[in-house]
Amino acid sequence: MPDYYHNENQLIIxxxxxxxALNNADITVDSLVRALAEMAAIEENxxxxxxxxxxxxxxREFMPASGNRDELRWVTGAGQGSVH
Structure with missing residues (x-):
């Protein structure tokens, strides 16, 4: 994937x-996917x-296998450090 698309994905995510975060909601891959779906549903452009x-x-490539609670380990460098 070219850098432009990667950077654009990061900005949108x-x-x-x-x-x-402003709505004090949990930030997981699932909640991000739902939030993006809501954004797309109201987007006019x-x-x-x-x-x-x-x-x-x-x-969605980062959606965890069922039962895996380390949803955001990719954010912290494959599990280095805490996600909490």
């Missing part, structure tokens, strides 16, 4: 993270809607 869906698709 960052928006979802801020939204969740078709190009930005595509970017949001691409970010959501990229993020």
């Amino acid at each position: 960052g928006e979802a993270v801020i939204h969740l 078709p190009a930005r809607c595509v970017q949001i869906r691409e970010a959501k698709h990229w993020l």
